[in-house]
Amino acid sequence: MAKRPWNRVNLPVYSISSRDKKGNTNMHIITYASQISMKPKRFVCGIFHGTKTLSNIEENPVFVLQLLSAHQYRLVDLLGKKTGNQIDKIARLEKRKLLMQWKSHLILQEALAVIELKVISSFEGGDHRGFVCDMLDYKNFSEGEPLTLDVLREHRMIWI
Numbered sequence: 001m002a003k004r005p006w007n008r009v010n011l012p013v014y015s016i017s018s019r020d021k022k023g024n025t026n027m028h029i030i031t032y033a034s035q036i037s038m039k040p041k042r043f044v045c046g047i048f049h050g051t052k053t054l055s056n057i058e059e060n061p062v063f064v065l066q067l068l069s070a071h072q073y074r075l076v077d078l079l080g081k082k083t084g085n086q087i088d089k090i091a092r093l094e095k096r097k098l099l100m101q102w103k104s105h106l107i108l109q110e111a112l113a114v115i116e117l118k119v120i121s122s123f124e125g126g127d128h129r130g131f132v133c134d135m136l137d138y139k140n141f142s143e144g145e146p147l148t149l150d151v152l153r154e155h156r157m158i159w160i
Contacts, residue, residue, distance in 0.1 A: 013147040015079050016045070017105050018056035018063040025090050025106045028053035029080030031149065032128060033065055041135040043117055046128035052084030054129060061119035062136070064102070066111040068147035073155050075108070102139065113140045 002008075011031045019025050030053075032046030045065065047054045057063055068075065075098075078089055090106065093099050100109045107114055117133035124130075145151075152158045 007149075010148045010150045013068050013076070013149065013152065015066040015068055015075070015108060015111070016047070016053055016057075016063055017066060017107050018053050019060050019105075020056045021059045026052040026056055026084035027066075027079050027089050027093070027108070028084065029076055030065070036132070042120075043115070043133050043135065045117070045131045045133060046125055047131065048128050050083075050085075057119060057131060063117055064105045064107055065115045065117055066108055067113045067115075068108070069110050069112050069142075070145040070147050070151045072108065072110055072147055073151050073157065076152060076157055103137070110142075112142055112144050112146055114138065 012033075014030045014033050016028045016030050017025060018028070028047070028051060030045060030047065034044055036042050036044050043065065047057060053063075078092060082089065090099070093108070098109055099106050101107075102114055103116065105114075105116070115138045116136040118136050119131045119133050121132045122129055123132075149158065
């Protein structure tokens with residue numbers, strides 16, 4: 001059976017590192033992220049309603065989009081299937097020694113690359129809120145295969 005058209009594309013899997021006004025960090029999985037302009041470099045990111053990440057970004061409009069490595073697929077259970085409103089994801093990541101500092105942000109050590117973004121506008125998008133963001137900075141950390149939806153399918157973490 002053929003996949004629906006929007007499920008046929010093998011999208012990259014990112015994590016967002018966001019902070020509230022007090023500086024408390026949360027991380028979340030996102031696949032609805034795309035570059036929408038070259039000059040200036042802009043991205044649009046869709047954040048699911050009701051998440052800690054959404055409330056963080058509404059409080060503090062600067063966050064980091066992290067391109068995950070294919071071998072980081074196990075993080076999807078923690079970062080994407082659990083909510084920061086109920087558990088402290090950062091404490092769990094710190095316990096596993098998976099975090100490091102980049103600029104003023106906590107990020108995942110083995111991320112392939114990071115992009116610092118600043119929200120310039122937002123819009124309602126159904127079950128997600130869309131954020132148009134300017135790129136402030138970026139850094140490539142390593143080569144490697146990015147985490148994609150196909151990798152998650154191979155590990156039976158998603159079925160779409």
